Amino acid sequence: MEILLVILASVVPAMLLYFWLRSLYKEKEGYRENCRLSLLNGVVSSGAIALSCLILSILFGLLGIDKLPPLAVDVIKCFIMFALMEELWKFLYFRKTLKKATGEVSYLDVIIFMTLVGAGFGILEDIVYAFTTSVGQGIVRGITMGHAVYGFVMGYFISKALRTGKNSCNYLAFLIPYLWHAAYDFTLSENLPRDQFIFDLIPVTLAFLEFVMVFVMIIFFCKARNKSEFNEPMIKTEE
Numbered sequence: 512m513e514i515l516l517v518i519l520a521s522v523v524p525a526m527l528l529y530f531w532l533r534s535l536y537k538e539k540e541g542y543r544e545n546c547r548l549s550l551l552n553g554v555v556s557s558g559a560i561a562l563s564c565l566i567l568s569i570l571f572g573l574l575g576i577d578k579l580p581p582l583a584v585d586v587i588k589c590f591i592m593f594a595l596m597e598e599l600w601k602f603l604y605f606r607k608t609l610k611k612a613t614g615e616v617s618y619l620d621v622i623i624f625m626t627l628v629g630a631g632f633g634i635l636e637d638i639v640y641a642f643t644t645s646v647g648q649g650i651v652r653g654i655t656m657g658h659a660v661y662g663f664v665m666g667y668f669i670s671k672a673l674r675t676g677k678n679s680c681n682y683l684a685f686l687i688p689y690l691w692h693a694a695y696d697f698t699l700s701e702n703l704p705r706d707q708f709i710f711d712l713i714p715v716t717l718a719f720l721e722f723v724m725v726f727v728m729i730i731f732f733c734k735a736r737n738k739s740e741f742n743e744p745m746i747k748t749e750e
Contacts, residue, residue, distance in 0.1 A: 517649035521637030524653045526629045532623050536734055541614025549608045549624040551706050553631020553658075556604040560632070568660035585700040598685065601628050601662065618674055619741040621730075622666035626728070629662020657695070661688035663728045673745060674690045691717065698708040 533546040571577060575589055584604065604627045637652050668684035671677070698714040735741040
């Protein structure tokens with residue numbers, strides 16, 4: 512019963528976000544299908560992420576990485592094995608979504624689709640974590656929607672890069688969610704000295720920022736849907 516409660520606490524917020532975003536443009540041709548495809552690609556990306564992490568784990572073992580000091584191992588795993596692979600593959604599956612999208616795709620669509628790719632991966636990850644976390648932790652993971660937030664940030668800067676032509680936005684699109692993600696994972700390391708308050712404050716602060724970003728994200732979508740600059744067709748897709 513507790514596992515079921517954790518799953519519900521973790522998954523329901525992301526699914527509500529999905530159905531809400533899916534309903535933003537009810538009459539827009541292909542939009543709902545593109546949203547469904549985005550969420551599904553986020554879920555499917557977990558397979559490529561898991562395989563990549565497995566290959567890296569084997570490679571690290573062969574290189575003797577596991578013999579390094581525990582904290583150094585955590586840095587390598589958090590910044591390379593987990594955050595890097597997850598953000599990279601989510602981006603690649605987002606690109607796959609754009610290639611298979613139907614109808615007109617606007618700048619706002621780009622942000623929505625990337626957000627949903629992140630949400631899709633987050634839903635599956637939360638279900639896996641449900642077997643090892645408590646209801647309270649499940650609620651925190653659910654309401655902060657970390658992967659959806661990272662996807663939103665990435666999508667926002669990708670959209671901005673497409674609108675302005677600034678390469679710096681492309682770099683920010685990956686670096687901000689990647690570093691945020693990696694830093695959050697690392698500050699949860701059991702090998703950090705928990706007797707120092709700062710190492711408990713940092714992950715709480717980062718999680719709180721994710722929670723705040725959920726509201727920022729919702730407010731942004733509500734406002735951007737009424738702004739012509741975000742709704743101009745940007746990508747021509749095959750019907």
